[in-house]
Amino acid sequence: MEKEYDMQYLKKSKLFAILVAVILVGLAIMVFSTVDFIFYPIGALFESLFLIFLITGFIFYIFLPVYEFLDKKIHNDGITIPLVLLLIILILYFLISAFLPEIIKQISNLISITPGIVSDLVAFIESLVDEYNISSQEVYNYLSNLDLSVTNILTNILNQLTSGFGNFLSVTINSLVIIATVPLVLIYLFKENEKVPKNILQFVSPKYKTLALDLLTAFHENAKKYIGGRVLVCVFVGISSYIIYLLLGLPNAMLFGLFSAVADLIPYFGPFIGAAPAFFVALSMSPLRALALVVLITILQQIESYVFTPFVMGNSLDLHPVTVVVLVIFAKDAFGVLGMVLILPAYAIIKGCAIVLMNYLRDKKGIQIKYD
Numbered sequence: 001m002e003k004e005y006d007m008q009y010l011k012k013s014k015l016f017a018i019l020v021a022v023i024l025v026g027l028a029i030m031v032f033s034t035v036d037f038i039f040y041p042i043g044a045l046f047e048s049l050f051l052i053f054l055i056t057g058f059i060f061y062i063f064l065p066v067y068e069f070l071d072k073k074i075h076n077d078g079i080t081i082p083l084v085l086l087l088i089i090l091i092l093y094f095l096i097s098a099f100l101p102e103i104i105k106q107i108s109n110l111i112s113i114t115p116g117i118v119s120d121l122v123a124f125i126e127s128l129v130d131e132y133n134i135s136s137q138e139v140y141n142y143l144s145n146l147d148l149s150v151t152n153i154l155t156n157i158l159n160q161l162t163s164g165f166g167n168f169l170s171v172t173i174n175s176l177v178i179i180a181t182v183p184l185v186l187i188y189l190f191k192e193n194e195k196v197p198k199n200i201l202q203f204v205s206p207k208y209k210t211l212a213l214d215l216l217t218a219f220h221e222n223a224k225k226y227i228g229g230r231v232l233v234c235v236f237v238g239i240s241s242y243i244i245y246l247l248l249g250l251p252n253a254m255l256f257g258l259f260s261a262v263a264d265l266i267p268y269f270g271p272f273i274g275a276a277p278a279f280f281v282a283l284s285m286s287p288l289r290a291l292a293l294v295v296l297i298t299i300l301q302q303i304e305s306y307v308f309t310p311f312v313m314g315n316s317l318d319l320h321p322v323t324v325v326v327l328v329i330f331a332k333d334a335f336g337v338l339g340m341v342l343i344l345p346a347y348a349i350i351k352g353c354a355i356v357l358m359n360y361l362r363d364k365k366g367i368q369i370k371y372d
Contacts, residue, residue: 052178056185061227063088067190081190085183099254106255113251120284211360218352226348229313230265236308237264237271237300244296245278248289252281264304265341268324271301 063084070080189196197216204212238261245253256278263274275297283290327347331339 052181052185055178056182056189057223058227059088059182060186060189061224062231064224065228067193077191081187084190085186088186099258103255103258106252110252110255117281117284121280124283124287211357214356214360215353218356219349222348222352223345225313226345229309230345232312233304233309234261234264237261237274237304240300241271241274241278241297244293244300248282248293248296250278250281250285250289250293256281266337267328267340267344268305268321269328269340271297271304 066087067080067084070083071077074080074083192199197213197220200216201209201212238257241260242253242257245256250256256275259277260271260274264270266273275293279290279293282293324344327343328340331343335342
């Protein structure tokens with residue numbers, strides 16, 4: 001009888017449940033680490049699907065306002081969806097035909113002038129060393145080998161890009177799969193836009209359907225607001241950076257502007273990361289030009305953070321800069337560059353869903369939640 005009582009107590013004990021959960025998670029980790037060859041195809045499939053849905057969702061939320069505008073005017077998906085897809089294709093064609101050849105040309109030019117830029121930087125640093133009487137032999141050894149090291153790095157990169165047929169074939173196949181799949185998923189999302197939540201709710205218990213619908217709505221609204229707004233911010237930063245690079249007389253200004261636009265997807269650090277290549281080129285030309293670049297990029301970053309982004313995106317995040325820095329650093333260590341890009345949209349979506357969930361708990365169970 002005592003043993004039976006002990007078993008009943010253990011079954012109801014939260015500590016026992018946590019212990020069982022920890023043991024199961026540990027066993028799962030051990031299984032995954034020892035027989036990863038079994039789960040590798042599943043992981044590869046998940047990774048491919050994640051990339052497809054990430055790209056599709058990104059494009060969907062960018063062009064959703066266009067679809068909604070046309071849908072209000074036309075009221076016919078048979079016309080609206082093809083028009084939106086045609087617009088996407090035309091924009092891609094314009095970007096590829098107008099900018100891709102120039103970008104490739106500027107990449108080739110940057111590779112060719114990089115050794116000269118490095119030599120100028122080495123000479124500049126050596127002059128500083130001489131001026132301030134720094135006589136460390138290690139500094140001179142490092143500087144004398146820097147040119148060769150950078151040249152070797154560039155050579156290795158080019159060799160990796162031009163060799164490895166297997167990698168090229170793999171990338172080509174994956175690209176073809178994405179190109180073939182993304183339009184189909186886009187058509188489904190635009191066509192079944194209002195039915196997607198209902199299809200998902202079929203798998204939810206009637207008891208929680210209202211909560212699930214509110215969570216899906218919060219996810220949709222936050223993703224729509226953040227992704228669309230972030231793209232506009234990146235375009236603004238890219239064009240502004242391009243103008244700054246032109247005014248300073250930097251070579252390959254279009255390439256540097258494109259890099260600045262893409263790097264701005266990384267919160268807070270993006271503008272400075274994006275300007276780093278241009279800064280070293282400016283420094284090789286003139287320290288005064290590099291200083292001017294730092295000043296102008298800092299002004300641009302302030303305008304982006306405190307004027308343009310709040311105007312476009314509102315206060316959907318309302319995050320302190322220190323919190324942003326902590327989140328970005330955590331995402332970088334945990335998930336790499338992709339994590340740095342996705343951490344704020346993930347935060348915005350999780351924040352919206354958390355508010356819905358807290359309101360549900362407050363209304364359902366009478367839990368008092370204080371909002372600071």
